[in-house]
Amino acid sequence: MSFAALTRLQQGLATLKADHLERRRLLLDGAQGVHVTINGQRVISFCSNDYLGLAADPALIQAAHAALDQCGVGAGAAHLITGHHRFHQAFEAAFARFVGKPSALLFSTGYMANLGVLTALVGRHGEVFADKLNHASLVDAAQLSGATFTRYRHQDLAQLESQLQQSTAQDKLIVSDLVFSMDGDIAAVDALLDLAERFDAWLYLDDAHGFGVLNDGRGGLTECARASDRVIYLATLGKAAGVSGAVVAAHPGVIDWLIQKARPYIYTTASPPMLAACLLESLRQIETGEPRRERLRRHIVRLREGLATLTCGTLMLSGTPIQPLLVGANADAVRLSKSLLQRGLLVPAIRTPTVPVNTARLRITLSAAHSEDDVSQLVEVLHAIE
Ligand SMILES: *Cc1c(COP(=O)(O)O)cnc(C)c1O
Numbered sequence: 001m002s003f004a005a006l007t008r009l010q011q012g013l014a015t016l017k018a019d020h021l022e023r024r025r026l027l028l029d030g031a032q033g034v035h036v037t038i039n040g041q042r043v044i045s046f047c048s049n050d051y052l053g054l055a056a057d058p059a060l061i062q063a064a065h066a067a068l069d070q071c072g073v074g075a076g077a078a079h080l081i082t083g084h085h086r087f088h089q090a091f092e093a094a095f096a097r098f099v100g101k102p103s104a105l106l107f108s109t110g111y112m113a114n115l116g117v118l119t120a121l122v123g124r125h126g127e128v129f130a131d132k133l134n135h136a137s138l139v140d141a142a143q144l145s146g147a148t149f150t151r152y153r154h155q156d157l158a159q160l161e162s163q164l165q166q167s168t169a170q171d172k173l174i175v176s177d178l179v180f181s182m183d184g185d186i187a188a189v190d191a192l193l194d195l196a197e198r199f200d201a202w203l204y205l206d207d208a209h210g211f212g213v214l215n216d217g218r219g220g221l222t223e224c225a226r227a228s229d230r231v232i233y234l235a236t237l238g239k240a241a242g243v244s245g246a247v248v249a250a251h252p253g254v255i256d257w258l259i260q261k262a263r264p265y266i267y268t269t270a271s272p273p274m275l276a277a278c279l280l281e282s283l284r285q286i287e288t289g290e291p292r293r294e295r296l297r298r299h300i301v302r303l304r305e306g307l308a309t310l311t312c313g314t315l316m317l318s319g320t321p322i323q324p325l326l327v328g329a330n331a332d333a334v335r336l337s338k339s340l341l342q343r344g345l346l347v348p349a350i351r352t353p354t355v356p357v358n359t360a361r362l363r364i365t366l367s368a369a370h371s372e373d374d375v376s377q378l379v380e381v382l383h384a385i386e
Contacts, residue, residue, distance in 0.1 A: 019330070020330045020331050020334050020351065021330065021351060021352065026038045026039055026346075027039050027040075031055070031056035032048060032050055032055040032056055033045070033048075033050070033053070033055070033056050033369060034046075034048075034053070034367055034369045034370050034374060036346075038346060041341075041344070042344065043341065043344050043345065043346040044344060044345055044346065044370075044374050044377065044378070045346045046345065046346060046347045046364045046365055046366070046370075046378060047346055047347060047348045047363065047364075047365055048365065048367065049208075049209065049238070049239035049240070049365060050239070050240070050242055050367055050369070051209075051212065051213050051239065051240040051296060051321045051365070051366070051367050051368065052212055052213070052240050052242065052285070052286065052289055052292045052293070052296070052367070052368050052369075053242075053292065053367050053368045053369030054212075054240070054241060054242025054243075054282055054285055054286075055242040055243075056242075057242060057285060059281055059284075059285060060242060060243065060278050060281050060282055060285070062281075063277050063278050063280070063281035064274055064277070064278050066277070067087065067273065067274040067277030067278065068274050070277075071085060071087065071273045071274060071277075072274075073272055073274065074269075074272055075269055075270035075271060075272055075273055076269070076270075077269065077270065078266065078267065078268060078269055078270060079259075079265065079266075079270045080259070080266055083269060083270030084270060085270070085273035085276065086273075087273040087274075087276035087277045087280065088106050088270065088271075088273060088276045090276070090280060091106060091247070091276045091279045091280050091283070092104040092105060092106050092247065094280060094283050095235070095247050095249065095279075095283065096249050098217075098218060098283060098286075098287065099211075099218050099219060099221065099226070099233060099235070099249050100218065100221070100226040101226065101233060101249035101250060102250075102251060102252055103249065103250060103251065103252040103254075103255040104247050104248065104249040104250075104255065105247065105248045105255050105258050105259065105262075105265065106245055106246075106247050106271070106276065106279075107245060107246045107247065107248065107262075107264065107265055108244075108245055108246075108264075108268060108270075108271045109236075109238070109244070109245065109246055110137060110206070110208055110234065110236035110238070110246035111137040111140075112246070112264035112265070112268070113234055113236075113246040113247075113248055113264070114135075114137040114138050114140075114141040114206065114234065115137070115140065115141045115144060115263075115264045116248075116258060116262030116263065116264040116265050117141070117204060117232060117234070117248055117258065117262065118138070118141035118142055118144070118145045118147075118173065118175070118204070119141065119144055119145045119261075119262070119263065120257060120258050120261040120262040120263075121145075121171065121173055121202060121204075121232075121254075121257075122145050122147040122171045122172075122173050123145060123146055123147060123171070124146040124147065125147075125169060125170060125171065126145070126147040126148070126169050126170065126171035126172065126173065127147055127148040127149075127150060127167050127169035127171070127172050127173075128142040128145065128147045128148070128149050128150065128173050128175060129150050129151075129152065129160055129163055129164065129167075129172065129173070129174045129175070129201070130142055130149065130150070130151050130152070130174075130175050130176070131151070131152060131154055131155065131175075131176045131177065131180075131187070132151045132152065132153055132154050133154045133177065133180050133182065133183060134175060134176060134177050134206070135177055135181050135206060135208065136354075138175055138177070138206060142175070147169070147171075147173075148167075148169060150163050150167075154180075154183075155185070155187065155188065157188060157191050157192070157195065160174070160192075160195060161195055164195060164198075164199040164201065165199075167199070171202075172199060172200065172201035172202070173201060173202040173203075173204055174192055174195065174196050174201050174202065174203050174204070175203075175204040175205075175206070176192060176203075176204075176205060176206070177205075177206050177208070177209075178205045178206060178207040178208075178209075178210045178219070178220040178221075179207065179208070179209035179210040179213075179214070179220060179320050179322065180209075180322075181208060181209055181322065182322075182324060182350055182354060182355050182361070182363060183316055183318065183322070183324060184209075184316060184318025184319075184320045184321075184322030184323060184324060185316070185317060185318055185320075186210070186214075186220060186319075186320065187205065187220070189205065189220065189221065189222045189224075189225050190222050190224055190225070192205075193222075193224055193225055193228055193230075193231060196228075196230055196231075197228075197230070201230070202230055202231075202232060203225070203228070203230055203231045203232070204231075204232045204234070205220070205221070205225070205231065205232070205233055205234065206234045206236075207219045207220050207221070207233060207234060207235050207236075208234070208235070208236040208239055208246075209239060209240075209320060209321075209322060210320070211235035211236070211239075211240060211241065212235075212239070212240025212241050212286045212289070213240050213293065213296070213320065213321060214320070216290065216293075217240075217286040217287060217289055217290075217293065219233070219235055221233055229250075229251040231250070232248060232249075232250040232254055233248070233249045233250065234246060234247070234248050234249075235247050235249070237279055237282070240286070241279065241282045241283075241286065242282055243275055243278045243279050243282055244271065244275055245271055245275060245276075245279065289368075292368035293368065295368045296321055296366060296367070296368045298372075299321075299366045299367075299368075299370055299372070299375050300319065300320075300321065300323065300366060302372065302375050302376070302379075303315075303323055303364065303366060303375055303378070303379065304323070306375070306376070306378075306379030307325070307379060307382060310325070310382060310383065310386060311386060312327065312332075312336060312382070312385075312386035313325040313326055313327040313328075313336070313361070313362065313386075314326045316361070321365055321366045321367065322363065322364075322365055323364040323365070323366060324350070324361040324362065324363050324364065325361055325362040325363075325364060325382075326359060326361045327349075327360050327361055327362060328358055328359070328360060329358065329360060330349070330351040330352065330360045332360065333349035333350070333351060333360035333361060333362060334349045334351075334360075336349070336362055336382075336385070336386075337349040337362060339385045340362075340378075340381060340382070340385070343381050343385070345377065345378055345381055347362045347363070347364055347378070348362070348363055349361075349362060350362075350363045364378070
């Protein structure tokens, strides 16, 4: 039986399809990795955020098995009831020490951490200043906070400065991706901190793509940002860390406030303590992960050299494992992605609304788990199909 509301949904779906904007889920068998079976086809994957190849690492699997025997599967309750396990606490302490911040708080996902931090720190009388290319979760978080939401052009700190100058809000918060998730470029952390200090604002940095990868694995914080009490640092733990969750590191006063006020921390069941035990092992792997990072850096150089003369798209300026190939039209990005898949290479087409109109791209991500041959294959096939 059909009714008007359902018919409108169906028309909306048909429009998405006609505009090449329909999204489909790929079906994965087996473990995450660079050689995977997707929809029954063996492919080399260039689209996960498992930059260090830790998602199926034997040491993490071993840690999970051991923890399961000790603490079972579910956390059973929220952190403020009886869900806060010794493993959660141990991970928070180890993480804070590793990134050089005094205190840390573990959330179930990065999306929830962003909602929690922004809504706890600014309200209706506050103002959030955000880079236009920030991750969608930060946009949602700013809107949910009820604060005035002011966006500046990507990495345009002169515009940010004039916005800060004009602001009359008492609580100000500057928020930026540290490594931009669809572009791969890195925020100007010290210049942002300088503005935060001049205008008495918080600086919240979302390092979902830098933690584990940049700076001996410690992520994209600079020395000044590490030392500043107004800098709040977020790492997500489902990407380079290979597990799940997210962790906020900041001054202990900020962390205590989040425990009292961050609703996505309070009103949700704690993540399984077994995951926190895996995260402790992941942190050890990241700390000793320089050989993985070195391999990743070599892959980045190889890919950039190999694709320098490509004409169907241009590699964006990025020194991180996110290497987007700018194509332009949605349909062209989809066509290239399909041709690659026919040849066993999985590279997603990223389209509006994830990225601005006419900047559709192939988002190539590299992993330490790739071999040199994997990267060479991608280069050769892209030249062959363009
Ligand atoms: C992936 C991502 C998030 C969300 O983290 P999850 O743990 O996957 O919810 C937040 N911010 C950025 C920049 C991301 O890339």
